[in-house]
Amino acid sequence: MATYKQESHYRSILKGISWRCIATADTILVVLLITCLNGNCSIDSAIKIGFFEFFIKLAVYYVHERIWQKVLLGKEVHPRQTLYKTISWRIIATTGTFIISGIVLDAFDEIALYVALTELVSKFILYYIHERIWLRLPLGKIRNFFLGKKQK
Secondary structure, eight states: OEEOOOOOHHHHHHHHHHHHHHHHHHHHHHHHHHHHHTTOOOHHHHHHHHHHHHHHHHHHHHHHHHHHHHHHTTSEEOHHHHHHHHHHHHHHHHHHHHHHHHHHTTOOSHHHHHHHHHHHHHHHHHHHHHHHHHHHSOTTHHHHHHHTOOOO
16 A cells, blocks of 8 residues: 655656646547537537636646545555545535536536546546556656656
């Protein structure tokens, strides 16, 4: 088991950006799928929703990440803790998706609800995997890679 160590703000930001890239691609695909199944394919709406989600949720993700940093600090992180963190994020993020989708689509109807519910499932799995991968990445190695410092 990995022990949760103090992460830098830089790592939390990089982790957030990596997550938002995965999540935004998923959101765009989900919105496109749902709008097409409804008979009104809209790549424009999919990109708008993805765009707003990327920036809004990046900030929210960072706050969520820093809160969990305090909750898990110094503890062994079992899959159960990752599951709890995933559930808490999905509640926040799926609510955000419903609101953003409703605003962009100009209706808080079944389309916005289907988008939110579909991504609830897809992103639940993706987020959990993303978290487990980031737990395995050694602290400091990411920063050193991006800053061009030699690894020890």
